[in-house]
Amino acid sequence: MYRYDNYDQTLVSERVEQFRDQVNRRVAGELSEDEFKPLRLMNGLYLQLHAYMLRIAVPYGTLSTVQLRKLAEIARRYDKGYGHFTTRQNLQFNWIRLEDTPDILAALATVEMHAIQTSGNCIRNVTADHFAGVAGDEIEDPRIYCEIIRQWSTFHPEFSFLPRKFKIAVTGSPHDRAAVKVHDIGLRMHRNEAGEIGFEVLVGGGQGRTPVIAKTIRPFLPKRHLLSYLEAILRIYNQLGRRDNLYKSRIKILVDSVGIDRFTQLVEEEWQQIRDGYLDLPVAEIERIRGFFAPPPYRTLDAPVPEYEGALRRDFRFARWVRTNVTPHKRPGYAIVTLSLKPTGGIPGDATDAQMDAVADLADRYGFGEVRVSHEQNLVLPDVAQADLHELWKLLETLELATPNVGLAGDIIACPGLDYCALANARSIPVAQQISKHFSDLTKLLDIGELKIKISGCINACGHHHVGHIGILGVDKHGSEFYQITLGGSADENASIGEIVGPSFGATEVVDAVETIIDTYLHVRADGERFLDTYRRIGIKPFKEKLYAAH
Amino acid sequence: MTLQVVTANRLGDGRVVFLADGYRWVEEIGLAHVGDTDEAAKALLAIAEKAAADRIVVAPYLIGVSAEDDRIMPTRYREVLRALGPSSHPEFGRPPSATAAVHR
Numbered sequence: 001m002y003r004y005d006n007y008d009q010t011l012v013s014e015r016v017e018q019f020r021d022q023v024n025r026r027v028a029g030e031l032s033e034d035e036f037k038p039l040r041l042m043n044g045l046y047l048q049l050h051a052y053m054l055r056i057a058v059p060y061g062t063l064s065t066v067q068l069r070k071l072a073e074i075a076r077r078y079d080k081g082y083g084h085f086t087t088r089q090n091l092q093f094n095w096i097r098l099e100d101t102p103d104i105l106a107a108l109a110t111v112e113m114h115a116i117q118t119s120g121n122c123i124r125n126v127t128a129d130h131f132a133g134v135a136g137d138e139i140e141d142p143r144i145y146c147e148i149i150r151q152w153s154t155f156h157p158e159f160s161f162l163p164r165k166f167k168i169a170v171t172g173s174p175h176d177r178a179a180v181k182v183h184d185i186g187l188r189m190h191r192n193e194a195g196e197i198g199f200e201v202l203v204g205g206g207q208g209r210t211p212v213i214a215k216t217i218r219p220f221l222p223k224r225h226l227l228s229y230l231e232a233i234l235r236i237y238n239q240l241g242r243r244d245n246l247y248k249s250r251i252k253i254l255v256d257s258v259g260i261d262r263f264t265q266l267v268e269e270e271w272q273q274i275r276d277g278y279l280d281l282p283v284a285e286i287e288r289i290r291g292f293f294a295p296p297p298y299r300t301l302d303a304p305v306p307e308y309e310g311a312l313r314r315d316f317r318f319a320r321w322v323r324t325n326v327t328p329h330k331r332p333g334y335a336i337v338t339l340s341l342k343p344t345g346g347i348p349g350d351a352t353d354a355q356m357d358a359v360a361d362l363a364d365r366y367g368f369g370e371v372r373v374s375h376e377q378n379l380v381l382p383d384v385a386q387a388d389l390h391e392l393w394k395l396l397e398t399l400e401l402a403t404p405n406v407g408l409a410g411d412i413i414a415c416p417g418l419d420y421c422a423l424a425n426a427r428s429i430p431v432a433q434q435i436s437k438h439f440s441d442l443t444k445l446l447d448i449g450e451l452k453i454k455i456s457g458c459i460n461a462c463g464h465h466h467v468g469h470i471g472i473l474g475v476d477k478h479g480s481e482f483y484q485i486t487l488g489g490s491a492d493e494n495a496s497i498g499e500i501v502g503p504s505f506g507a508t509e510v511v512d513a514v515e516t517i518i519d520t521y522l523h524v525r526a527d528g529e530r531f532l533d534t535y536r537r538i539g540i541k542p543f544k545e546k547l548y549a550a551h
Numbered sequence: 552m553t554l555q556v557v558t559a560n561r562l563g564d565g566r567v568v569f570l571a572d573g574y575r576w577v578e579e580i581g582l583a584h585v586g587d588t589d590e591a592a593k594a595l596l597a598i599a600e601k602a603a604a605d606r607i608v609v610a611p612y613l614i615g616v617s618a619e620d621d622r623i624m625p626t627r628y629r630e631v632l633r634a635l636g637p638s639s640h641p642e643f644g645r646p647p648s649a650t651a652a653v654h655r
Contacts, residue, residue, distance in 0.1 A: 419637035
């Protein structure tokens, strides 16, 4: 993985000391809250319902075990012994003291971590496929380009005060696990007719109040032009994006208002001015960064692996876990393991300090010291030998990290919601917990099959409800929690925005509504049809009829 | 009659606090000073704003509460969660003292 050079380390360390000084000035009364707030936000420190919340960047979802142990230590020492992995592949601590924050940031800097670009109207941390570098279907490791974008965007003087926050996601695989079509800019690596690898550039996607699927602005962009083209897009957005209305300030609104053709023309004109200049990416620089993401020293393994095949035959529970939580690896004899942070009835994305330490130990023992964070709020061990899977599974079970539900109804995304978030209208976590408990029968879960349930506590959609197969949005109705349900959303390469099924449900009715939706699907599905396939075939009407039949 | 108390987050650690008698800030809503008229509430808020200027708390505001059997509870659910802690982590909650007297 990427390692800091002197420049990176100096930049991060200086930032810590700047913030220490700013905190001291705030406490001493030299800075008012109005003056201090933008400064703390630029360092990932929010004031939430119960305390300060520190959002720590996990660039493109890749963590070393040294970094994960440091996060565990911070959870233990400065928080209440746990952290929360988010849909932005970040980690949030919910019980942070302002006075401790400079020391926490200093501790993070010792392991090449920070909280920069986790807040404010800048280019936020770039996200990527959590299977980057190991997926069987991958064309190229997207993290090389994420890191290049990271270096270009961090403290970019022209783009530090954009009209609004700006999110870029990159996938190097045809199957999009990074939800690139619902980002301000999505980059999808693919080969052109000449066989060269480059990017399809998508722009103007997003969720929130106005969900939009991104549109293609350039079908193929050669790699060397990546930064100049991004700069051209950002310049047009920075000039023309609205600053007078918070709800219309994202690039999706600009693209919609001028039209994709006109927007493309503006970007192309700008790009002609700046292309082939200092932002050109030399092959040598791409190769230098690629070196940081070189494959680990894999052993040459024979596949199939007899002890693994034997365990699959002998141990039904192990085989069930493999079916849902293990993904084929590009190397023979290896596997990608997803650690479910969704135990039955648990809080999606929460991990205790002890779990973080244990995962770090397992990643060292059964991998090459690397862990991934997925935007679906799970952790990933990217390089496990198949021969080790049975032993690893037994250990994960003792840690409550082996719930065999990845991709199923129990693998729910949920934002922190009103339990923590100052913006929320309703709680998300308890709804996720109730649904998870209700669908705790693993046989039933498998029978239902792939189903992505995503819950947000407000219209800002941190819980990605718009792109859930079943999306749940918390709303406040006269002081009570209600939940609006959408169906048919998807965040992958065939992305779609869910359709509202009808009037919202009370807090005690949501689980029943989800069950009715699932029962309707089970009743009408054709052989081999997943929930989303059925929905796309039959539409919303049959679900609506069942849900509101009694009303 | 609308009963109101002042709440804020403490500057140093961000914890939820309520304005009590004697210009004190307490973590337990049961100990908060309740204003039972608009004038009383305004006076409480003025004290709180001075405390914000003095860097004791951040962003104080008034919330509506009910007081039954001497038990003070916010009327809005958001404020109940602030007063009691996250419902999903009840072990972090702060049960309100049932015996706390309502200060008027």
